Amino acid sequence: MTHVIDAIRNGVNTDQMYGTLDAIKAQPELGAFRFRARNHWIDGAHNRTTIQGFYGAGQEDESRDEPFVIDAGEPAILLGTDTGANPAEYLLHALAACLTTSLVYVAAARKVRLTEVQSTLEGDMDVRGALGLSDEVRNGFSRIRVSFKVKGDAPEEKLREVVARAAQRSAVYDIVTNGVQLDVEVATA
Amino acid sequence: MTHVIDAIRNGVNTDQMYGTLDAIKAQPELGAFRFRARNHWIDGAHNRTTIQGFYGAGQEDESRDEPFVIDAGEPAILLGTDTGANPAEYLLHALAACLTTSLVYVAAARKVRLTEVQSTLEGDMDVRGALGLSDEVRNGFSRIRVSFKVKGDAPEEKLREVVARAAQRSAVYDIVTNGVQLDVEVATA
Numbered sequence: 001m002t003h004v005i006d007a008i009r010n011g012v013n014t015d016q017m018y019g020t021l022d023a024i025k026a027q028p029e030l031g032a033f034r035f036r037a038r039n040h041w042i043d044g045a046h047n048r049t050t051i052q053g054f055y056g057a058g059q060e061d062e063s064r065d066e067p068f069v070i071d072a073g074e075p076a077i078l079l080g081t082d083t084g085a086n087p088a089e090y091l092l093h094a095l096a097a098c099l100t101t102s103l104v105y106v107a108a109a110r111k112v113r114l115t116e117v118q119s120t121l122e123g124d125m126d127v128r129g130a131l132g133l134s135d136e137v138r139n140g141f142s143r144i145r146v147s148f149k150v151k152g153d154a155p156e157e158k159l160r161e162v163v164a165r166a167a168q169r170s171a172v173y174d175i176v177t178n179g180v181q182l183d184v185e186v187a188t189a
Numbered sequence: 190m191t192h193v194i195d196a197i198r199n200g201v202n203t204d205q206m207y208g209t210l211d212a213i214k215a216q217p218e219l220g221a222f223r224f225r226a227r228n229h230w231i232d233g234a235h236n237r238t239t240i241q242g243f244y245g246a247g248q249e250d251e252s253r254d255e256p257f258v259i260d261a262g263e264p265a266i267l268l269g270t271d272t273g274a275n276p277a278e279y280l281l282h283a284l285a286a287c288l289t290t291s292l293v294y295v296a297a298a299r300k301v302r303l304t305e306v307q308s309t310l311e312g313d314m315d316v317r318g319a320l321g322l323s324d325e326v327r328n329g330f331s332r333i334r335v336s337f338k339v340k341g342d343a344p345e346e347k348l349r350e351v352v353a354r355a356a357q358r359s360a361v362y363d364i365v366t367n368g369v370q371l372d373v374e375v376a377t378a
Binding site: 010012020024028035063072075077086089104116117126130134138142143145146156159163169173184 | 261271303323326334360361
């Protein structure tokens with residue numbers, strides 16, 4: 001019982017974590033995942049994404065009984081009615097969430113108990129790009145600033161190391177920093 | 190009244206759209222936006238983002254009375270308890286939502302009435318990268334496939350043009366394809 005309690009660090013079961021890592025080390029093909037999202041347009045800037053199944057660890061994962069349903073929108077100034085956060089804001093959320101989870105997992109592995117993790121993200125965008133008014137500015141963010149506040153039972157230097165390692169291992173940080181090859185296909189009937 | 194009805198296309202008020210475009214053309218500095226997200230860790234893979242204000246069109250936007258609150262998580266196989274979609278899935282949502290809204294706005298501007306827009310996105314990720322088990326695979330998606338189904342009152346060729354133009358103008362498509370400069374700062378006290 002004491003061991004079980006000790007094994008939970010930052011809400012992460014480290015026994016399960018090491019078990020997963022060992023299993024993938026022994027059988028590297030278990031590391032191949034495919035994540036998915038389905039979206040449909042509702043009206044104007046309002047569209048809805050459904051997320052449920054994914055492929056991973058050698059099989060289709062069917063552990064989620066219900067899908068996650070996520071609505072997007074735009075504020076009035078960008079011609080919407082605020083039916084949800086806008087897509088660029090969701091990208092900031094994805095980045096914040098990934099860095100935070102990476103940080104929490106890295107800390108668990110390094111025996112650092114965290115007491116607080118907060119972050120504020122801000123992205124600069126000249127919307128003349130996306131609105132088709134200028135080819136001299138890009139469509140997306142020109143720059144993103146991430147500011148973390150982290151507290152835990154470790155010296156400042158160790159906490160900073162954990163954050164740095166989290167950024168080095170975060171999936172969304174990698175995607176947003178380095179880009180990804182994207183293939184788009186269209187059916188019209 | 191007839192004009193008002195005609196001006197609404199795909200749920201987008203095209204009078205307002207042209208008004209916005211004209212205003213930013215006349216005063217390009219109105220195009221400078223800053224979007225924001227605040228995140229805090231709850232437990233394990235569970236963290237929560239709050240999104241509300243942003244800067245745009247020359248001022249702080251305060252039109253949203255309530256924040257959007259978005260929870261992230263991980264499935265059991267990735268050491269979470271499904272408290273929300275995972276960060277990589279949210280990134281796919283951001284991409285789907287941005288491409289869809291771009292498509293709907295482009296169609297509105299080009300006088301195409303859409304009847305259906307659906308998309309399916311799938312991203313390949315070898316999680317050995319993010320889990321720190323391999324330096325030979327990247328942490329993020331190695332590839333993302335986007336499949337659109339679009340219907341409307343225009344010939345197939347025009348619908349395909351609208352999708353192509355949407356990708357050329359989508360903010361999140363640009364970010365995910367080309368990457369963004371990211372600055373991370375950390376406070377530990």
